Amino acid sequence: MTLTGNLLIGRAGVPATAGTMKAFNPAVGELIEPEFAFGGAAEVDRAVRLADEAVDSYSHTGPAERAAFLDLIADKLEAVKDELAARASLETGLPIAQFEGEVVRTAGVFRKFATVVRQGRFLQVAIDTAQPDRQPTPRMDHRLQKVALGPVVVFGASNFPISYSVAGGDTASALAAGCPVVIKAHNAHPGASEIQGRVIQEAVAEVGLHEGVFSLVRGAGNEIGEALVDHPLVRAVTFTGSEGGGMALYHRAQQRPEPIPVFTEMTSVNPxxxxxxxxxxxxxxxxxxxxxxxxxxxxxxxxxxxxxxxxxxxxxxxxxxxxxxxxxxxxxxxxxxxxxxxxxxxxxxxxxxxxxxxxxxxxxxxxxxxxxxxxxxxxxxxxxxxxxxxxxxxxxxxxxxxxxxxxxxxxxxxxxxxxxxxxxxxxxxxxxxxxxxxxxxxxxxxxxxxNAFSIPQEVSYASTHGGPFPATSDSRFTSVGMGAIERFIRPVTYQNFPDDLLPQPLREANPLHLWRLVDGELSQH
CATH class of the missing domain: 3.40.309.10 (Aldehyde Dehydrogenase; Chain A, domain 2)
Structure with a gap:
């Protein structure tokens, strides 16, 4: 894959509008070709508006279609494993073998989330059937499912250029939830970021999804990050990094006219x-x-x-x-x-x-x-x-x-x-x-x-990567494991709806064959 250095906004490669940068190899102290584009507020606005345009169609994709998309990303990551690992090593000075393992792990995360989507349990479907004869007051039919929040901004991390970066767990879990993603790539590994970004961009196109499902932007200083957090169409932000950086984003998001959640993973000594x-x-x-x-x-x-x-x-x-x-x-x-x-x-x-x-x-x-x-x-x-x-x-x-x-x-x-x-x-x-x-x-x-050690961590249904402040900004959620999807969904109840207007997971015939909580009892009927 020939690196272009462009921003990836929807299906387009966008050249620099706010300067450029080169990657730096800390092992030898040398800059690396090519130049990578910086963007500004206009590029952020374009990416987020495309993401918002994609919400309605992407969040309503069926389990099979969305899972196939996630599996395709995994396949494409594995196909570029050698190239991606080599570029990540060049930009960090760390061993190629380490990044080969990171690619395999990251592809595995996408496949696990594909399974989560197919199973549909993350929707947490609950049905309380109508009781028209109940006394003293009848009960209408109530049906609940979780729905996608909307556009999610992911800040790539510096320390794991693949598994916590463009194709990392935050991106995988947000896409699994049905949320379009705008990634702010980390400037420490721009080439590795572009390779991952183009993998996802290609998968979006091949599956035939709206181009706004994924975009990648990059910028100098704090301005582009602030523009992303401030954008009124953004519905959630994830960040992995320092306590100072995470809390700056968190406070900024709470000062918006419409505050949004910022899910940070910041600092820990793991005693x-x-x-x-x-x-x-x-x-x-x-x-x-x-x-x-x-x-x-x-x-x-x-x-x-x-x-x-x-x-x-x-x-x-x-x-x-x-x-x-x-x-x-x-x-x-x-x-x-x-x-x-x-x-x-x-x-x-x-x-x-x-x-x-x-x-x-x-x-x-x-x-x-x-x-x-x-x-x-x-x-x-x-x-x-x-x-x-x-x-x-x-x-x-x-x-x-x-x-x-x-x-x-x-x-x-x-x-x-x-x-x-x-x-x-x-x-x-x-x-x-x-x-x-x-x-x-x-x-x-x-x-x-x-009787073991805190590292490494398994990515599984029972794993947790979160904790009370300042480890994270919200200890109710995890950023690693299948539970990470819960950051990007919220409940909606449909009351007294005719069956043909209900989302498929809530219809009487259960056409997706999901496990559902019906009148307090788990059922697949």
Whole structure:
């Protein structure tokens, strides 16, 4: 596929109207051809208006047609796997093999959402049949289904150029819900973004959908993002990134004349608690294993287990020594962008200024934007005294916390803000203590992991990628897993309707053979 650098607005490739940019390879410090177009408010308006024009037809596609569209996107992603992985590697400095896996995972997500659409359970159909003879008042027929919100704006993320980007889970789940998507591509990987965008654009055309079902825009600075959030036809926004960036979009959306939901995934340290019996039995295994997982993607992952907490007792020294040994052999790797690298340097210095002691470091970086693996240590008292130490450091840096006892462990657990995940390692002798900890963690995270590590995460019906603020802006929803579709649908009740005017999922004969809640009982009739 020859890259054009154009914006993708409906079926058209649109050249620059507000300047251009080139991708940057952080591994070698060089710009990469070609030039990529920037657009402005006019391009945003065109993309969103097309999306709004597409809502009525696309949101009313049948399950088979919409599922086939999602499957086609998956097929097309796999067909460009090698090219897409190579371009993503060129724009990030990360290994090609990593992105080959990301393409396979992303295609799999589209196929899973195709299955969700075919099953139709996400519509949450409920029927309360008429009771004309009910006393003292009769009941009319009521039928409910979930419908698509409308145009969705997706902000692509920097750290996963495929699975959290143009063809990522936000796009897949919004399209599955019946919502047209306008993606704001991340400037860190414009070539990889264009390849994914053209895959979806081609699928839209081949299936014969309205061209406004998908568009891709790109811009410099904050202006284009603000224009997207401000546009009166946009009905929801998703964002993966920093707390500052996410909250700026969230507040802006609430200040609109018609506020809209902004589903953000922002910051998390994913604390790992090691209880006494597990520490004594498996301290070294846990310490080394956590560091290995934390160094995935050079520590640039939202689920990185960044803070390891354990009691100062049997097994602690073994855990500490194993973690140090693993950090010291973890080679420095190129970070995604110079900006992320600079932030890492500042935040590492912030930890040291907060009293953290450096107890382990990997080999010295050979290149300008490589991230050196670092292991810091603090006491429980220090962690409680300084909230800075409990903040995310988006990098290959880990914090080990030495605790004095269970009372302090529980106090520290209560001090954490909302998290995407939390982990506890425990043996049978720890279960009483684990029950105490669980009641605290349930209020602070969307996923609790037992005797494993927070990364990687399965994409499934039972998976959750969300949590209380500031992990996300709305803890009721997930951005990963089949439940992610629920962000983009809302309920509509049809009261006293003639059968031929009802949407197909609600008709008396159940022509789509969906499972429905009829008078409080699940039925496929």
């Amino acid at each position: 790992t608690f090691v209880l006494p019996a597990a520490l004594a039995a498996r301290g070294a295994e846990i310490g080394g294993g956590l560091v290995q997982r934390a160094m995935y993607n050079a520590g640039q992952a939202c689920l990185k287990p960044a803070i390891l907490l354990a009691l100062d007792g049997p097994g602690f020294q073994e855990l500490r020594d194993a973690a140090i040994a693993e950090v010291e052999k973890a080679a420095a790797r190129t970070m995604l962008t110079p900006g992320i690298h600079d932030s890492y340097v500042r935040n590492a210095q912030r930890m040291e200024n907060g009293g953290a002691t450096l107890i382990g470091a990997g080999p010295v970086p050979a290149r300008a934007w490589d991230g050196q693996s670092l292991l810091y240590e603090v006491t429980g008292e220090q962690l409680l005294a300084d909230p800075v130490l409990r903040k995310e450091v988006f990098s290959p840096a880990i914090l080990l916390v030495r605790l004095t006892g269970m009372d302090q462990l529980l106090e520290v657990a209560r001090a954490f803000r909302g998290q995407l995940s939390a982990t506890l390692h425990a043996e049978a002798a720890d279960h009483a203590a684990a029950e105490q900890l669980l009641s605290i963690l349930e209020r602070r995270t969307g996923r609790i992991v037992f």
